[in-house]
Amino acid sequence: MSTTVQPIDDLCINTIRTLSIDAVQKANSGHPGMPLGAAPMAYVLWTRHLRHNPTNPKWPDRDRFVLSAGHASMLLYSMLFLTGYDLSMDDIKQFRQWGSRTPGHPEYGLVPGAEVTTGPLGQGVGNAVGLAIAERWLAATFNRPGHEVVSHYTYVMASDGDMMEGVAAEAASIAGQFRLGRLIVLYDANQITLSASADVTFSEDVGARFQAYGWQVEHIDGMDIAAVDAALTKAKAVDDRPSLIVARTHIGYGSPHKHDTFEAHGEPLGVEEVRLTKRALGWPEDKSFYIPDEALAQFRRSVEQGRDLDAQWHRRVDGLRAADPQLADKLRLALAGELPKGWDAALPRFTPADGEMATRDAGQKTIVALAEVIPNLVGGSGDLDPSTRTALKGKGDFESPNFTPPEGAPPTQGMVGGPLGYAGRNIHFGIREHAMAAIATGMALHGGVLPYAATFFTFSDYMRPSIRLAALSKARVIYVWTHDSIGLGQDGPTHQPVEQLASLRAIPDLMLLRPADANETVEAWKIAVAHTEGPVGLVFTRQKLPIFDRSALAPAAGTAQGAYVLADCAAGPPKLILIATGSEVSIALEAHNQLTREGVASRVVSMPCWDLFEAQPQSYKDMVLPPGVKARVSVEAGSPLGWERYVGLEGAIIGLNRFGASAPGEIVMRELGFTAEHIVKVAKSILAGNRPG
The missing domain is CATH 3.40.50.970 (Thiamin diphosphate (ThDP)-binding fold, Pyr/PP domains)
Incomplete structure (x- = not known):
């Protein structure tokens, strides 16, 4: 497509804008400002650069798009709907409503085409670095000369808020270190945050910071589609560095009273302001959710293009399979998320x-x-x-x-x-x-x-x-x-x-x-x-622990049930149950042995995972923790919060309601009550009908 601006370009961009603000207004909730300002960038990216297949959103070699500025979710939903994803106009009209497929912030697995769940600012930038790392690893592992089966880009649209968050800074630093050349961030620098102009809190030179991280940085007018197109083309050609495109945009573009103001950030424009904005954009003022046929046809070209790209990729995979069937099978297994046969056969066993x-x-x-x-x-x-x-x-x-390390650096x-x-x-x-x-x-x-x-x-x-x-x-x-x-x-x-x-x-x-x-x-x-x-x-522990004698105790396979009877009384039902996790299980076993010698019928339950235990049938849970046995003691070197559900009103919790201390580990454990002797003392108190204070 020519980079010359055509009337169809303006029509499509204004379709994105008005569809977004109509949905926000109908919901009476949301963020209309960024879709109004960033629509030109979204249009250029999605129609001229993004390799995607709306009819197969999970095509493995698609480009990934991450809206890190998740508050602008209607921008993403508009692009998904317009380019032909499985998102209906009804879905758009149900923005932010109960049971909707268009929630307030993009959610992975709920919205077709949403690659990650975003909303908390900076997270999308971090996720995108992960997407780019995965692409580079898969490409290096599975591509062969003449058989390039992994080759795609990760695009991000980020806001001023994303650039302020520490997680984005950490992730950008890693991306620069790893020289992730297929990672491209469009920074929507509209210089507005939710409560003020950005310069109240944020006047640094973001581009200079990213250059210091090792990124290729370009500054453009984000409202100029030719500049956006050129910057994306240049970024794709830079293979040894990630790219940041600092795009100056205008939040609330077209809104007569909210253009370039923080009022356009976190609340609907209002019925009258929507009408005036449409007038300023040359749009029919009395039509809501209006999609011109010519604009929809332009966007929907992505459907056929996506199918062709997907088909070409499958042919490349077929070529790899013909050349190296074993490698192709490993690729298939990896992409399917499946484990190889016999993956657990050679795992260690300990005595x-x-x-x-x-x-x-x-x-x-x-x-x-x-x-x-x-x-x-x-x-x-x-x-x-x-x-x-x-x-x-x-x-x-x-x-x-x-x-290559810096000159003079050690090996x-x-x-x-x-x-x-x-x-x-x-x-x-x-x-x-x-x-x-x-x-x-x-x-x-x-x-x-x-x-x-x-x-x-x-x-x-x-x-x-x-x-x-x-x-x-x-x-x-x-x-x-x-x-x-x-x-x-x-x-x-x-x-x-x-x-x-x-x-x-x-x-x-x-x-x-x-x-x-x-x-x-x-x-x-x-x-x-x-x-x-x-x-x-x-x-896991740092300190050494005993390896249990599984010939005398229950098999470790009980871990899969979340909790299991590790040691039990010799005959009859137990009078007391000791429940422990991690390093405290061996201490509970010592207490159990002492109680056994004293004639107290006790049971030790190892409970490595609450979640798995709660997922078991009630019959299994009652077998491990018989409801009739009220004398129970939990032992865990952490907060006691939550253990009430397992020890009940008549049991006791040995835990920590304070921070630890600096001393040899065995001394800290002893001084804070994690000894067999203390467990026995608490257990006897429970059996006597006294709950420790």
Whole structure:
């Protein structure tokens, strides 16, 4: 298409604008300003550059578009409807209503064509870096000369607010480090935030900052479609750096009284202002949701173009299959999100003869074994591989093949089996936990890779906003969190997680597992790898723990039920149940043995995962925790919040309502009551009918 502005271009742009403001006005809720100002950029991108197939939104080699400024969701919905996605005019008219497919902010899995869930600013930028990383890894892994089966771009539309958020800064820094040349951000620099002009809080030179990150930066007039087209063309040609296009736009464009004001940001224009805006745009004032036939025909060209692009890709895949059937099958498996046959056959098994072992160390042995059979298991840590034990040995580092250290810098250290360029499976996220989590979500939603992200458990606080969105998106991400309790010792309360277990258990659709020994750790990893309905958090110890003798105790396979009877009384029903997780299970076992010697019939329940246990049939739950046994004690070195549901009104909770302390781990545990002796004392008090204060 010619870059010369044609009357059809203005017609299409104004169609986007008026459709968006009509939907916002009908809902009497939403953000009309950005669609009015950013419509020219959206039009140029979606009709001249974006390779997509509206009739197959999941075509694997499509370009990805991320509206990081999710408050402008009607801009995205307008583009999806106009270009032919499975979104009806009825859906547009139901914007922000109960049961609608057009929610207030884009939601992955609900809106066809929404690649990620956005809304909290900065998140989309972080997700987009993950999308771009996944594309580069898949391309480096599966492309062969003459058979380019992975080759697409990730486009982002971001706002001033996105540029202020720390997660976007962290992610942009990583993108520059990795030289992700197929990542292109259109920065809608309208210089307005929700409550003021941006210069009240934000007067930095964003372009200069991104140049310092290693990005290619272009400044344009975002209202000029020829300038937008040229900038996108230039950005696509830059293969060794991500690109930021700083586009000066005008929020509320065409609105006589709200143009370039924050009043256009967070509320409808109003019935009269909508009418006046349409007049200013040369639009019929008395028509709502009006789509000119010529404009719709122009947009719907994307349908046939998309089908052709999709068909061409399938022919390329057929060519790869003819040349290398085994590689093509691996690609098919990866894109389908399936695990290879027999993926769990060679996982380690442990016995007490292996000696005491921290669950992080058992996790290391497990992830190394998994990496050998699951070729698209890709991830890393926030600069903590030696501590989280999550390096994939021999699998190389993910890095740009064009990377060269600055002159005079020491040789690069930390290689895990040598550099493999973008095919490396170890991602060094640096000390950027929030971006790491957002990136992992993007990788998961891209498809083709199974990402994991690791750090100390207390730093999950830095990841939490991204974890929440991963859960909302049901993204298949695995988090590995080590140093899981006060038992880590002398680093002290800043590094000892106390409230994190309770806090993360409160997030819907996040599965959290805290295994008690090495074999439960293996089972936890099996669950995490096979789970496809949302993120999984694996919570591991730094300190060594006993490996349970499974010839005398229940098999670790009970982990899959979330809770199971690990040890029971010799005969008859128990009088007392001890429920514990993680490192405290071995302490509960010691207490059980002491109680047994004293003639008290007790049971130990290991409960590594509340979510899995709650998903079991009531009959199973009643078998593990018989309703008639009221004497119950829970033991967990964390906040007691929530344990009431399992111990009941007549039970007791041994937990922490305070922060930890800096001392050797065993001393901290002892001083704060996590000993067999204290458990026995509390248990006897419960049996005597006294609830500890």
